Amino acid sequence: MLPATAVLRKKRRRSDKMTMIHMLLTNSRSAAKLYRVWKEKKEMDIHEIDWNEVWKDLHEQNLSRRRKGECASIWESRESALEFLERSNKNPQRVAKVFSDLGVGPASRVLDVGAGPGTLAVPLASRCAHVTAVEPAAGMVEVMKEFAQKEGVENLEIVSKRWEDIDPAELSGPYDVVFASYSLGMPDIRAAVEKMCKLATKRVCLYWFLGSSPWEQWMIDLWPALHGQEYRSGPKADVLFHVLYDMGIYPNMETLQLLYTRTFPDFDAAVENFKREYHVETDAQEKILREYLSSVLKKEGGEFVLSENSMRVKLWWEVDQCA
Incomplete structure (x- = not known):
C-alpha cells in the first residue's frame, strides 16, 4: 500500500x-x-x-530503441542462453561474491528473481535448503534445467513466468532472502520490489548498474550512425534509489567494479553477433559496424575480445523497512 x-x-x-x-x-x-x-x-x-514514472519512461524508451518487446525476449533461444552461461561461468568471483553477500547457509530458503540460465540459482541450491528461480525466457529455462541436472541439484524450483505476472501465492515462500542480480528490466520497479518484500523474511538484495554498461556504451557510440537516432539507455541505480527512498526503504549500498568480456573465434563471428543485436540490415550499416569493431576488438591468442570494466551497485535492506 x-x-x-x-x-x-x-x-x-x-x-x-x-x-x-x-x-x-x-x-x-x-x-x-x-x-x-x-x-x-x-x-x-x-x-x-514520481521516480517510478521516471523508471517506466526510461525503460520504455530503451525497449523502443532496441526494438525489443521485453528484456527477456533476447534470451528465448537455447543458443543465446548457453553462450550467456558459458560467459558467466568464466567469472567465478562473481558467484562467490553473491554467496558472501547473501549470507545464506544450509538451512536457507532463497528466491532468485530473473535467474537466467541458473548461474547463481544452481550453485546456491547445492548449498541451501531450497531455491526458487523465476525466469521467463524459454531458452534460459531449458539451459537452467540442464545445468541443474548436470550438477545433481534436486531442490531447485523453476517458475517460468515474468515476475510481473507472478502471484506470491504460486511460490513456495516465504524465503529468508530474495534477490535479483542484474535482472530489473521491468516496467514497474516499485510493484516489483513490493512483491519481493512480501516474500522475504530477512532481507532483499538487488544488483544493478551505476552508469552505462559496456554494451550500452557501444550502442550509444553506434546507434546514431546505424539508425539515425540517439540511443536511449535504460534506468540506472540513481532512479532505483529514489524509488526505494519514496517507498520508505533506505538501502545499504556497495559499489562494485566488474570486468565484462565477450570473446569471439574470429572477426566475422563478432560482426555476425552484433549485426543481430544492433539490427544491422544494409551493407552501409555493416560497413559502419565493421569499422567500429576493428577499433575496439583486441586479438588475444587467436580470438577477438571485447573487455571493459563497468560500475555496478549492490543495494540491500532488512525486511523490517518494507511497508
Whole structure:
C-alpha cells in the first residue's frame, strides 16, 4: 500500500509538470539532469517527482530503441542462453561474491528473481535448503534445467513466468532472502520490489548498474550512425534509489567494479553477433559496424575480445523497512 505522503503527491501533480517530465526525459534521458533543471528553475520540489514514472519512461524508451518487446525476449533461444552461461561461468568471483553477500547457509530458503540460465540459482541450491528461480525466457529455462541436472541439484524450483505476472501465492515462500542480480528490466520497479518484500523474511538484495554498461556504451557510440537516432539507455541505480527512498526503504549500498568480456573465434563471428543485436540490415550499416569493431576488438591468442570494466551497485535492506 502506498504511503499517505505518496498519495498526496499524486493528487498534487499537475499536467504541466508531467509535460515537463516527458520533455526533459525525451531530450536528456538523465534523472540527474531532471533534478538539476527543476532545482535551478525552482518550479518543483524534488520530492514531487514520481521516480517510478521516471523508471517506466526510461525503460520504455530503451525497449523502443532496441526494438525489443521485453528484456527477456533476447534470451528465448537455447543458443543465446548457453553462450550467456558459458560467459558467466568464466567469472567465478562473481558467484562467490553473491554467496558472501547473501549470507545464506544450509538451512536457507532463497528466491532468485530473473535467474537466467541458473548461474547463481544452481550453485546456491547445492548449498541451501531450497531455491526458487523465476525466469521467463524459454531458452534460459531449458539451459537452467540442464545445468541443474548436470550438477545433481534436486531442490531447485523453476517458475517460468515474468515476475510481473507472478502471484506470491504460486511460490513456495516465504524465503529468508530474495534477490535479483542484474535482472530489473521491468516496467514497474516499485510493484516489483513490493512483491519481493512480501516474500522475504530477512532481507532483499538487488544488483544493478551505476552508469552505462559496456554494451550500452557501444550502442550509444553506434546507434546514431546505424539508425539515425540517439540511443536511449535504460534506468540506472540513481532512479532505483529514489524509488526505494519514496517507498520508505533506505538501502545499504556497495559499489562494485566488474570486468565484462565477450570473446569471439574470429572477426566475422563478432560482426555476425552484433549485426543481430544492433539490427544491422544494409551493407552501409555493416560497413559502419565493421569499422567500429576493428577499433575496439583486441586479438588475444587467436580470438577477438571485447573487455571493459563497468560500475555496478549492490543495494540491500532488512525486511523490517518494507511497508
